[in-house]
Amino acid sequence: MCDGYPMPGLSTDAVLDLLREVSAEVITPRFRSLAAGEVMEKNPGDLVTVADREAESVITARLTAAYPDAVVLGEEAYAADHALMDRYLAAEHAFTVDPVDGTKNFVHGSPDHAVMVAETVAGQPVRAWIWQPEHGVGWVAESGAGAWRDGVRQHTTPVANDGQPQGVTSIWSMRDQRLGSLPRMRLSWVCCGVDYPRLIEGAADYILYSRTNPWDHVPGSLLVTEAGGTVGHPDGTPYTPRSLRPGVVVAVDHPTYVAVQRHVHGAFER
Numbered sequence: 566m567c568d569g570y571p572m573p574g575l576s577t578d579a580v581l582d583l584l585r586e587v588s589a590e591v592i593t594p595r596f597r598s599l600a601a602g603e604v605m606e607k608n609p610g611d612l613v614t615v616a617d618r619e620a621e622s623v624i625t626a627r628l629t630a631a632y633p634d635a636v637v638l639g640e641e642a643y644a645a646d647h648a649l650m651d652r653y654l655a656a657e658h659a660f661t662v663d664p665v666d667g668t669k670n671f672v673h674g675s676p677d678h679a680v681m682v683a684e685t686v687a688g689q690p691v692r693a694w695i696w697q698p699e700h701g702v703g704w705v706a707e708s709g710a711g712a713w714r715d716g717v718r719q720h721t722t723p724v725a726n727d728g729q730p731q732g733v734t735s736i737w738s739m740r741d742q743r744l745g746s747l748p749r750m751r752l753s754w755v756c757c758g759v760d761y762p763r764l765i766e767g768a769a770d771y772i773l774y775s776r777t778n779p780w781d782h783v784p785g786s787l788l789v790t791e792a793g794g795t796v797g798h799p800d801g802t803p804y805t806p807r808s809l810r811p812g813v814v815v816a817v818d819h820p821t822y823v824a825v826q827r828h829v830h831g832a833f834e835r
Contacts, residue, residue, distance in 0.1 A: 574631040577692055581703050583627055584680045584696035591620045592665060593698050597674045604672055607644050612668045617641055620664035620680065628660050628682075635659055640780045653779065654807050659685045661806070663780040667756025676700060679758025683783035685806045693784040695758045704762050704788055712765065712791040719765050721794040721817040730770035730821045733760065739773065744828035761785025764815060765792045771825050772815040775833075779806055782813055789815055795822040799833040 575583070595603065595616045603615045621639040628637050636649075636656035640663050643649050653659050660682060665671050667678035676699030684692040695704040704719075706712040712719045724730050733753035734740060740752045753760045753772055760772050765788065774782070783806045786796040796804040799812040801823075812833040816822035 575628075577694075577705055577707060580682060580692070581694050581696060581705055583624065584682065584694055585703070587620050587623050587664075588680055588696060588698040591623065592616045592671075592680065596671065596699065599672065612672055613641060613644070614665065614668060614672060616671070617665045617668060621662055624662050624664060624680075624682065628662070632658065632660070637662060638779060640664065640778070643780075654688075656685075657687055659806075661685075661780040661783045663758070663784075666758040666781065667754075670754075670756055677754045677756050677759045679756060681758045681780065681784040683779075683787060683806070685783065688805060688807045690783055690787040690806055693787040695762060695784055695788065697758065697762070702762070706784075706788045706791045708787065708791070710791070712788045714762070714765075719788075719792050721765055721789065721792045722767050723793075723818040724770050724821050730816075730824065732771045732773060732825065733769045734773040735760070736773060736775050744825060747824070747828070757781045757785050761788055761815065764794070764817060765789060770817050771821050772813075773825065773829060774813040774815070775811055777804075777809055777811060777813055779809075785815070786813075793818070795819045797822055797826060799826050799829045801826055801830070 605613050607613050618641050621641045625637045625639050635658040636652050637660045638653040663681040665678055666681050671678040680696045682694045691708045693706045704714050729748050732750040734750045735753045735755050741749050743749050786804050789796055795816050804813055814822055814826050
C-alpha cells in the first residue's frame, strides 16, 4: 500500500454498491431503450449518452463528498474541460471514472459494457472497481490484496511453455494480424471493463491497445497485476496511472508481455 493509505471514507464494498446503485437507476433502464436525442457525438464516431453523463455526475458527487480533496477525472468531465487531466496528473489523491465503458456496445444493445472507477495515491493505483450491469458481475482489486470477482479471488493462468499466446485487440486495423509467429489476433470485446476481466478468466492471453486514457486502463491494470499478470507499454516500460504515451500491452504473465511488446515496439515508435 502507498504511505498514508487507506484513507477514511468509502469502503471498497461501499464503492461497488454505489456502482450497482447508479447502474440500476441510471444505466440499465436505458439499455436497449434509448430515446431519440439521448445519444450524441462528442467527436465524429465518439458517442456519449445521457446515461454516461448522469451516471458520472452521481458517482463524482459521491466520491467528492467522501474525499473533498481528491481530484476526480471523469471521462465526460474531461471532454468538457481538458485542463482536468493536468490536475489529475499532479494530484496526490485521485479517482478515475468511466460511467459507461463500451458506450458503442451499450448504444447498439450489446451487454458488453461496464462502469469503472479506480483510486490512486501519489500516482499509484490502490483500489479498482468494475461493475458489469448486464452480466451482473463485480470485480474489485486492492493493491497488495489481490483481485476479486464476486468475492472470489482470481489469478491469471500463465501460457504453457509450449503454448501459443492467444491475443485480442480493439485496434481495428490490427485484428486478424499476426505478431511474428503468434496466432492471429481476434477483435476484443471493445470495452476495457470486459476485456481485462475476460483475460483474467482465460478468454485471451494478451490484449493490445493504442489509446491510454486513464479511465479506460487504471481499473483493469490493477486487477490484472493483482491477479498475476503484467501491464506495460510497447517500449517495455511498466504502465502507470500517469502514463499517457500510446500503446498498452496487457498479458497473463511477464514472458507473454515481453514476447508481444518486442513485436509491436516499432509500430508504436512511428
